Amino acid sequence: MSRRVAPAFALIALLVSVVVLGPLLSPYAPNAQLDIIALRSQAPSLAHPFGTDAVSRDVFSRVLDGGRVSLALAVLSVSLSLVVATLYGAISTLVGGVVDTTMRRLLDVALSIPRLLVLLAVGALWGALSFPALVLLIGFTGWFDTARLVTDELRALGTREFSVAARAMGVRGPRLLWRHLLPHLLPTLVISASFGVARTIALEAGLSYLGLGIQAPQASWGTILHDGAGVVETEWWLSLFPGLATVFAVLACNALGDALRERFAPDHVPTLATSLTASSAPSSSRTVRP
Amino acid sequence: MFAAATLAFVLLQLAPGDAATALGEGTSPELRAIIRAQYGLDESLATQYGRWLWSLLRGDLGWSHDQHRPVAAVIADALPRSLFLMGCALSVSLVGGMLVGAWQGARAGSRRDRATSTALLVLYSLPEFWLALALLAVFAYRLRWLPATGITGEMYDYMSAREQLVDRLRHLVLPLTSLSLVGLALFARYQRDAMQESMAQGFVRTARAKGLTESAVRRQAWRSALLPVITMTGLMLPALITGAVFVERVFSWPGMGFAMIHAIEARDYPVVSAGVILGSAITAFGAALADIARDLADPRLRTL
Numbered sequence: 336m337s338r339r340v341a342p343a344f345a346l347i348a349l350l351v352s353v354v355v356l357g358p359l360l361s362p363y364a365p366n367a368q369l370d371i372i373a374l375r376s377q378a379p380s381l382a383h384p385f386g387t388d389a390v391s392r393d394v395f396s397r398v399l400d401g402g403r404v405s406l407a408l409a410v411l412s413v414s415l416s417l418v419v420a421t422l423y424g425a426i427s428t429l430v431g432g433v434v435d436t437t438m439r440r441l442l443d444v445a446l447s448i449p450r451l452l453v454l455l456a457v458g459a460l461w462g463a464l465s466f467p468a469l470v471l472l473i474g475f476t477g478w479f480d481t482a483r484l485v486t487d488e489l490r491a492l493g494t495r496e497f498s499v500a501a502r503a504m505g506v507r508g509p510r511l512l513w514r515h516l517l518p519h520l521l522p523t524l525v526i527s528a529s530f531g532v533a534r535t536i537a538l539e540a541g542l543s544y545l546g547l548g549i550q551a552p553q554a555s556w557g558t559i560l561h562d563g564a565g566v567v568e569t570e571w572w573l574s575l576f577p578g579l580a581t582v583f584a585v586l587a588c589n590a591l592g593d594a595l596r597e598r599f600a601p602d603h604v605p606t607l608a609t610s611l612t613a614s615s616a617p618s619s620s621r622t623v624r625p
Numbered sequence: 626m627f628a629a630a631t632l633a634f635v636l637l638q639l640a641p642g643d644a645a646t647a648l649g650e651g652t653s654p655e656l657r658a659i660i661r662a663q664y665g666l667d668e669s670l671a672t673q674y675g676r677w678l679w680s681l682l683r684g685d686l687g688w689s690h691d692q693h694r695p696v697a698a699v700i701a702d703a704l705p706r707s708l709f710l711m712g713c714a715l716s717v718s719l720v721g722g723m724l725v726g727a728w729q730g731a732r733a734g735s736r737r738d739r740a741t742s743t744a745l746l747v748l749y750s751l752p753e754f755w756l757a758l759a760l761l762a763v764f765a766y767r768l769r770w771l772p773a774t775g776i777t778g779e780m781y782d783y784m785s786a787r788e789q790l791v792d793r794l795r796h797l798v799l800p801l802t803s804l805s806l807v808g809l810a811l812f813a814r815y816q817r818d819a820m821q822e823s824m825a826q827g828f829v830r831t832a833r834a835k836g837l838t839e840s841a842v843r844r845q846a847w848r849s850a851l852l853p854v855i856t857m858t859g860l861m862l863p864a865l866i867t868g869a870v871f872v873e874r875v876f877s878w879p880g881m882g883f884a885m886i887h888a889i890e891a892r893d894y895p896v897v898s899a900g901v902i903l904g905s906a907i908t909a910f911g912a913a914l915a916d917i918a919r920d921l922a923d924p925r926l927r928t929l
């Protein structure tokens with residue numbers, strides 16, 4: 336079982352340490368225009384391992400600095416999504432009755448809206464979005480599937496012996512949720528979060544690549560890709576290195592999600608598909624099978 | 626659907642700027658006022674919303690300010706191209722993913738299975754647009770084997786029918802590959818898990834005990850492992866519209882994604898809202914279709 340957890344944690348550790356130590360490792364300031372004439376669009380060399388861009392900034396330093404922004408954006412917005420989703424699921428399940436039904440229907444509606452188009456539209460129409468605004472935007476549009484997962488899971492947990500026992504003892508409301516249900520929900524949330532971070536890193540790269548995410552001159556993996564978009568043929572290093580960094584980060588998070596899933600919830604794929612199938616057969620997907 | 630339509634309207638009204646702003650800085654205030662009056666943009670929000678909803682119900686999607694033709698025409702141009710590209714990509718990834726996943730699931734836990742899983746995880750983690758960029762750089766720019774952009778070449782109108790077909794195929798290869806590889810990894814992961822689960826079930830042991838060959842056993846197990854994949858396919862249908870946004874952009878494939886990005890940049894709201902509505906309609910349709918297909922594939926659900 337732990338065979339897959341260890342390499343995944345190694346990947347994550349490497350990713351985090353590179354990002355945390357980024358400022359120490361980076362040879363130049365990420366936005367410094369070193370020599371606009373002599374060092375313009377240089378191919379990778381010893382002095383500039385990832386080359387330089389059209390205004391002579393060191394791409395290696397920018398990838399390191401951009402990683403901080405890309406990862407921070409992904410982690411913050413996914414955390415926001417998780418909190419909102421858990422609250423929504425908890426309120427829906429604890430209150431029950433008509434409220435529960437209505438909230439579930441609302442979730443169905445929200446899930447049917449194509450998120451990417453909304454993000455593109457908002458990003459383009461509201462112009463340059465600040466970092467906090469992006470976190471809010473991506474966080475508040477990304478919690479619907481997690482909420483679906485939480486609602487299904489909580490409902491299934493509610494019928495298990497321990498929670499029936501707790502309710503028989505008179506435990507109610509937030510205390511039931513916090514002390515009895517949430518600990519069982521945690522693996523699901525962590526797994527969903529690691530896949531969520533992976534998805535959001537790729538999403539940020541995509542949005543910024545179109546010029547709609549993080550705004551210049553701040554580097555992020557997507558904005559460097561955006562700088563290199565028109566010159567893939569000649570200045571390939573602008574597309575290659577931030578792209579590889581993105582793939583590496585997404586891979587690390589996906590590997591972590593896979594490994595945790597195998598460890599904690601072998602027959603549980605926390606994505607839309609299971610939550611949809613689960614809704615037709617409401618049994619806990621993590622219940623231990625004979 | 627209704628909620629999505631309302632959301633689309635509210636969202637676009639909240640956004641700063643309208644068709645008059647998009648004309649640029651140099652336009653005189655008088656001209657802007659005339660244009661606003663012409664499109665009814667100076668009326669109250671409630672009036673605009675009512676009129677918009679009414680025409681939507683009659684099937685009238687509105688008028689594209691930017692392209693000076695009905696929104697329906699814009700979509701009628703772009704939609705088939707997207708459907709064609711994504712339909713091909715979806716079929717390739719579905720068939721390929723099911724084959725790979727079933728092969729893996731039948732020998733789950735073996736070294737070959739784990740090696741394939743790792744490879745699929747890497748594929749699955751590739752952002753589609755970056756894979757597209759990489760393919761573009763290597764096959765179109767460096768090796769010059771395949772054309773870089775568009776659906777057809779410049780000389781398309783002067784070619785014979787057979788050359789036209791070859792030309793279209795050559796333009797299809799790169800976008801199709803970048804979309805299918807990622808999709809294949811997605812489907813294979815689901816198929817593998819489902820197959821592994823179904824291989825562990827009682828009826829498989831029964832089938833083995835009856836002395837069926839291993840391949841016949843696998844066929845039976847595969848049938849029951851189809852269900853999650855069918856659900857997934859239904860959920861992937863909206864990707865027919867939105868999934869290719871980035872890839873269409875990279876290859877300048879003039880489909881829905883390309884049209885949407887263009888419309889957003891030109892502040893062409895009717896096109897944008899039509900796209901959002903279309904997207905959610907297809908999502909609802911896909912979910913319903915998946916339910917029906919599941920009923921067809923699963924005899925246990927049929928008797929209900």
